[in-house]
Amino acid sequence: MKVAVFSTKAYDRQFLAAANSQQQHDLVFFEPRLNQDTAILASGFPAVCVFVHDQVDASTLKILAANGTRLVALRCAGFNNVDLKAAAELGITIVRVPAYSPYGVAEHAVGLILSLNRKIHRAHNRIREGNFSLDGLLGFNLNDRTVGIIGTGKIGLILGQIMKGFGCHLLAYDVYQNPELEALGGKYVELSELFAKSDIISLHCPLIPETHHLIDEEAIAQMKPGMMIINTSRGALIDTQAVIEGLKSGNIGYLGVDVYEQESELFFEDLSGEIIQDDIFQRLTTFPNVLITGHQAFFTAEALSNIADTTFANITDFEQKRPCPHEISHQPQSVVSKQ
Numbered sequence: 001m002k003v004a005v006f007s008t009k010a011y012d013r014q015f016l017a018a019a020n021s022q023q024q025h026d027l028v029f030f031e032p033r034l035n036q037d038t039a040i041l042a043s044g045f046p047a048v049c050v051f052v053h054d055q056v057d058a059s060t061l062k063i064l065a066a067n068g069t070r071l072v073a074l075r076c077a078g079f080n081n082v083d084l085k086a087a088a089e090l091g092i093t094i095v096r097v098p099a100y101s102p103y104g105v106a107e108h109a110v111g112l113i114l115s116l117n118r119k120i121h122r123a124h125n126r127i128r129e130g131n132f133s134l135d136g137l138l139g140f141n142l143n144d145r146t147v148g149i150i151g152t153g154k155i156g157l158i159l160g161q162i163m164k165g166f167g168c169h170l171l172a173y174d175v176y177q178n179p180e181l182e183a184l185g186g187k188y189v190e191l192s193e194l195f196a197k198s199d200i201i202s203l204h205c206p207l208i209p210e211t212h213h214l215i216d217e218e219a220i221a222q223m224k225p226g227m228m229i230i231n232t233s234r235g236a237l238i239d240t241q242a243v244i245e246g247l248k249s250g251n252i253g254y255l256g257v258d259v260y261e262q263e264s265e266l267f268f269e270d271l272s273g274e275i276i277q278d279d280i281f282q283r284l285t286t287f288p289n290v291l292i293t294g295h296q297a298f299f300t301a302e303a304l305s306n307i308a309d310t311t312f313a314n315i316t317d318f319e320q321k322r323p324c325p326h327e328i329s330h331q332p333q334s335v336v337s338k339q
Helices: 010-023 058-066 084-090 102-118 120-128 154-165 179-183 191-197 217-221 240-249 279-284 301-319
Strands: 002-005 026-029 047-050 071-074 093-095 146-150 169-173 200-203 227-231 252-257 290-292
Touching (some): 047 301, 071 301, 084 093, 093 301, 102 120, 102 200, 102 252, 102 301, 146 154, 146 191, 154 179, 154 200, 169 191, 240 279
Parallel strands (some): 002 026, 002 047, 047 071, 071 093, 146 169, 146 200, 200 227, 227 252
């Protein structure tokens, strides 16, 4: 099948081309992101392959459909950038890669926790400048601390397993309770209790209307003073302005994020020679107790290989008119309510 692949970097091409050696689809790589202005590039392609920041909205889908596209293959798990209603009306099938890097994302979340707690990133910079002072680098033992996990699918479960190994107590919130987490000693509670009792809160839920700005001013007011927030899921789970106010007041003691609600204009690009115009993001970078990475939690060799393999399996299923287990036809099984 002829496939237009958007938002491609060198590493995407490497892993996609390797996986396609078995499937033999006709791939054409495009570096630009898919949106209503670039959708014309896919004319004559029955399938397009997109990533997290491609805009698969109604206007883009209409252009794709008018020019022969019948399949949109997401090489990611989230699909908040897709207008599913418009796709259904236009007869376009949407498929995704539901789980490709659960260990990588969970391990990255732990890396953020450890770096923030023990100030590893700050210590590294000091040592490079010949400063061996320990002032300002005081951390705390993870043992006996309480970790609140919001969203207990595969990634949330793995994070729970790792933090249990540190001797942490586990609290959890999810509409669908995971018996494997309970077997670890995790306790499901209401959000208000999780906010009030957790020393560390880690977000692992999808971005849907019910979870938009899950961490807002009201939620922060319920949290322990000096607690830590980790987000490796979707940026808009956090109200960034409210978090900034929480950092300024000291109610939030640490913030580690791999995602940001306005990241589409920033992440995956080299902007080192430009003046970043996002004042809210720039304000975040001024806090010594904030650690930001650029949507790299998923970025492991295993994940890129899994993404490529599953993506082409999805495309082949569609081409051969077989049922595809990864077609998006309903909400994901782990949905966290804001209520």
